[in-house]
Amino acid sequence: MKTSITFTLNDREVTVDTLPMARLLDVLREDLRVTGTKEGCGEGECGACTVLVDGHPVNSCLVPAIQLQGARVQTVEGLAQDDRLHPIQEAFLKHGGAQCGICTPGFLVAAAELLAREPHPSRAQVREALAGNLCRCTGYQKIVDAVVEALA
Amino acid sequence: MTLIVSESPVLDPRTLAEALQLRAAHPEAMPLAGGTDVMVYLEAGVIDPPRWLNLWRLNALRGLSRSGDTLRIGALATHTDIGRNADAQTLAPALVEACRTVGAAQIQNRGTLGGNIVNASPAGDTLPVLLALDAVFELHSAARGERRVPAAAFWQAYRKMDLASDELLVAVHLPAPGAGDHTHYRKVGTRLAQAISKVVLGARVRLDAGVVTEARVAYGSVAATPVRCPKTEAALVGRRAGDLAAAADLVAQDIRPIDDVRSTAEYRRDVAARVLRGWLGTLTA
Numbered sequence: 001m002k003t004s005i006t007f008t009l010n011d012r013e014v015t016v017d018t019l020p021m022a023r024l025l026d027v028l029r030e031d032l033r034v035t036g037t038k039e040g041c042g043e044g045e046c047g048a049c050t051v052l053v054d055g056h057p058v059n060s061c062l063v064p065a066i067q068l069q070g071a072r073v074q075t076v077e078g079l080a081q082d083d084r085l086h087p088i089q090e091a092f093l094k095h096g097g098a099q100c101g102i103c104t105p106g107f108l109v110a111a112a113e114l115l116a117r118e119p120h121p122s123r124a125q126v127r128e129a130l131a132g133n134l135c136r137c138t139g140y141q142k143i144v145d146a147v148v149e150a151l152a
Numbered sequence: 153m154t155l156i157v158s159e160s161p162v163l164d165p166r167t168l169a170e171a172l173q174l175r176a177a178h179p180e181a182m183p184l185a186g187g188t189d190v191m192v193y194l195e196a197g198v199i200d201p202p203r204w205l206n207l208w209r210l211n212a213l214r215g216l217s218r219s220g221d222t223l224r225i226g227a228l229a230t231h232t233d234i235g236r237n238a239d240a241q242t243l244a245p246a247l248v249e250a251c252r253t254v255g256a257a258q259i260q261n262r263g264t265l266g267g268n269i270v271n272a273s274p275a276g277d278t279l280p281v282l283l284a285l286d287a288v289f290e291l292h293s294a295a296r297g298e299r300r301v302p303a304a305a306f307w308q309a310y311r312k313m314d315l316a317s318d319e320l321l322v323a324v325h326l327p328a329p330g331a332g333d334h335t336h337y338r339k340v341g342t343r344l345a346q347a348i349s350k351v352v353l354g355a356r357v358r359l360d361a362g363v364v365t366e367a368r369v370a371y372g373s374v375a376a377t378p379v380r381c382p383k384t385e386a387a388l389v390g391r392r393a394g395d396l397a398a399a400a401d402l403v404a405q406d407i408r409p410i411d412d413v414r415s416t417a418e419y420r421r422d423v424a425a426r427v428l429r430g431w432l433g434t435l436t437a
């Protein structure tokens with residue numbers, strides 16, 4: 001049976017009628033048509049679906065809707081402010097951190113959270129924070145370059 | 153991929169008392185903590201419970217606290233909560249290390265210690281550490297109140313544990329390290345992140361004037377449950393630091409590894425002994 005769930009998405013309150021065990025990923029993409037968040041593996045391995053819930057990066061393919069009641073959800077759509085890209089988005093552009101782009105929203109969200117905690121991360125810190133995000137195209141170096149230099 | 157979404161209803165209690173009533177009334181309902189194990193099983197079609205019991209709102213199961221020399225960790229504490237907690241870093245550094253190797257950041261931010269314990273995978277990374285630290289589990293039911301079970305008695309057979317169908321795991325208690333305690337955690341997998349362990353070791357040795365007075369050696373991924381190694385532990389007691397490594401030869405008698413997709417029994421026997429031998433060799437009086 002569907003149930004009504006209210007949470008904030010990128011600082012805006014939203015209410016959806018959905019199955020309580022529906023995945024946050026599907027609530028975003030199917031119910032709310034906010035499609036920046038991507039699906040890769042659907043089992044917690046690849047990080048393509050990463051969003052922030054109450055400030056922490058999580059895999060939205062593993063979070064059931066019922067646990068969103070009252071939560072604060074931030075997706076890649078929330079990174080740019082008005083027409084200004086977030087510094088991590090600028091850095092990805094500058095360093096070539098995206099190729100096919102399927103992994104990019106997840107990397108951006110996870111990296112933005114790291115930079116909020118640690119504005120000048122070492123390469124090792126970047127690798128650890130992004131170890132749950134897989135990329136089949138870039139070979140990771142450009143992504144690490146972008147994160148290290150985003151706020152440098 | 154066909155997506156399986158559970159249409160089953162979710163019980164959504166606000167308090168522990170309410171949760172325990174619901175647990176007793178609906179033993180068929182599957183508890184749901186961070187969901188990092190159950191959502192994978194659900195999406196793979198491995199489980200389809202008729203009802204769910206959401207634990208996520210139960211603040212009584214959250215947080216870490218230190219009272220005297222004991223560290224109490226709520227069952228809903230995430231691996232990140234534990235990894236970043238100052239008391240855990242001081243009192244249980246081996247557990248902190250273990251939590252930091254579970255999956256990757258996204259999994260550590262959502263997955264809980266209680267979920268790791270009750271999922272009861274023989275490869276659960278925190279479980280050998282909980283054995284090595286003599287952890288005690290606090291279980292509650294509406295009918296019988298609270299009872300405590302030592303980790304060493306909890307996992308009884310493959311995914312079978314001393315947890316009744318009306319009980320919830322509420323907290324984990326860790327005694328503070330004694331004087332002379334040395335602890336160790338070592339995970340062996342294909343990569344640092346997102347790897348299920350081929351072998352995982354949790355160990356504790358207490359040295360008094362250079363002699364071992366107490367030893368705990370526990371492994372994951374080498375038997376149907378996480379296991380202690382009684383022969384190895386007995387061989388360590390009474391030995392002098394500097395002369396401990398040979399006790400690791402007994403590990404093969406304490407474990408029962410199998411061949412599976414991640415590794416072979418032979419590799420596991422060899423590596424289990426090696427990681428212990430290596431650490432014991434670093435201990436000096």
Ligand SMILES: Cc1cc2nc3c(=O)[nH]c(=O)nc-3n(C[C@H](O)[C@H](O)[C@H](O)COP(=O)(O)OP(=O)(O)OC[C@H]3O[C@@H](n4cnc5c(N)ncnc54)[C@H](O)[C@@H]3O)c2cc1C
Pocket residue numbers: 043044045182183184185186187188189190191192207227228253254255256259262263264265266267268269270271275276277278319320321322346347348349
């Ligand atoms: C990509 C990926 C990587 C992973 N890597 C690792 C790893 O490296 N090492 C590792 O050990 N694990 C790993 N895991 C497994 C999982 O993340 C951990 O076991 C985690 O600690 C489970 O916690 P949870 O809160 O998500 O549990 P849930 O999935 O919510 O629950 C797990 C089980 O415990 C029961 N349960 C939970 N809490 C309670 C309670 N308080 N009382 C009674 N029953 C309860 C549930 O009913 C269920 O049976 C990984 C998982 C994924 C998806």
Ligand code: FES
Pocket residue numbers: 038039040041042043044045046047048049050059060061062
């Ligand atoms: S789609 Fe969620 S982790 Fe891969």
Ligand code: FES
Pocket residue numbers: 097098099100101102103104134135136137138
């Ligand atoms: S850019 Fe293609 S997977 Fe990362």
